[in-house]
Amino acid sequence: GQNIDQPTEMTATEGAIVQxxxxxxxxxxxxxxxxxxxxGEAPTFLSYNVLDGLEEKxxxxxxxxRSKGYSYLLLKELQMKDSASYLCAVGDSNYQLIWGAGTxxxxxx
Amino acid sequence: xxxITQAPTSQILAAGRRMTLRCTQDMRHNAMYxxxxxxxLGLRLIHYSNTAGTTGKGEVPDGYSVSRxxxxxxxxxxASAVPSQTSVYFCASSEAASTGANVLTFGxxxxxxxx
Numbered sequence: 001g002q003n004i005d006q007p008t009e010m011t012a013t014e015g016a017i018v019q020x021x022x023x024x025x026x027x028x029x030x031x032x033x034x035x036x037x038x039x040g041e042a043p044t045f046l047s048y049n050v051l052d053g054l055e056e057k058x059x060x061x062x063x064x065x066r067s068k069g070y071s072y073l074l075l076k077e078l079q080m081k082d083s084a085s086y087l088c089a090v091g092d093s094n095y096q097l098i099w100g101a102g103t104x105x106x107x108x109x
Numbered sequence: 110x111x112x113i114t115q116a117p118t119s120q121i122l123a124a125g126r127r128m129t130l131r132c133t134q135d136m137r138h139n140a141m142y143x144x145x146x147x148x149x150l151g152l153r154l155i156h157y158s159n160t161a162g163t164t165g166k167g168e169v170p171d172g173y174s175v176s177r178x179x180x181x182x183x184x185x186x187x188a189s190a191v192p193s194q195t196s197v198y199f200c201a202s203s204e205a206a207s208t209g210a211n212v213l214t215f216g217x218x219x220x221x222x223x224x
Contacts, residue, residue, distance in 0.1 A: 004151065030211075031211070033212070035213075041218075042199060042215035042217050042218055043199075043213075043215050044215070045212050045213065045214075048212065087151070089152075091211060095206055095211055096154060096157070096206075097152075097154075097211070097213070098151075099151030099152040099153070101150055101151045102151065
């Protein structure tokens with residue numbers, strides 16, 4: 001079957017760094033996506049990885065290892081507004097996204 | 110402002126009633142999707158449309174139907190609502206379904222409660 005695993009909840013301190021992990025098993029692979037979702041709002045696109053390695057975009061970076069079925073999202077210089085759920089999704093062989101349940105990130109002052 | 114509009118924002122519905130959730134996009138995206146989001150679960154695909162005039166079934170299609178008469182509109186219909194269809198429904202679109210960089214743009218969501 002197809003499966004995306006990520007931690008349910010994480011807590012971090014304002015100004016610190018946090019890494020949110022995602023492991024996946026899917027039928028086919030057509031990219032790994034990270035989305036951010038604030039409570040009561042729609043998900044918004046953060047990053048896309050299709051090749052192994054690190055993609056950096058400002059304070060956010062995303063890493064992919066296809067051989068290990070593993071990705072992480074790295075958030076630096078955490079701000080209170082980063083409190084949100086972070087959703088990992090993988091494109092399967094039909095280019096449809098398979099979604100993890102999301103990681104709720106709580107930022108404390 | 111370009112994007113996706115969903116209606117209604119929220120609705121309480123009696124079991125057995127018919128309900129249509131509306132979705133309109135103005136980005137001329139080819140592909141559109143309906144997801145439901147339930148606490149503790151990932152987004153689950155209900156139905157999708159890769160292009161106007163075509164639709165396909167997702168992971169959880171039972172009890173739902175869709176149509177795609179034109180590029181912009183993708184309504185979702187619950188023929189006879191049941192309490193298990195209580196959820197938040199998101200409509201989304203992307204430029205194309207057949208490329209790897211299939212970035213989705215989401216609507217604000219429709220919160221549906223079936224009593």
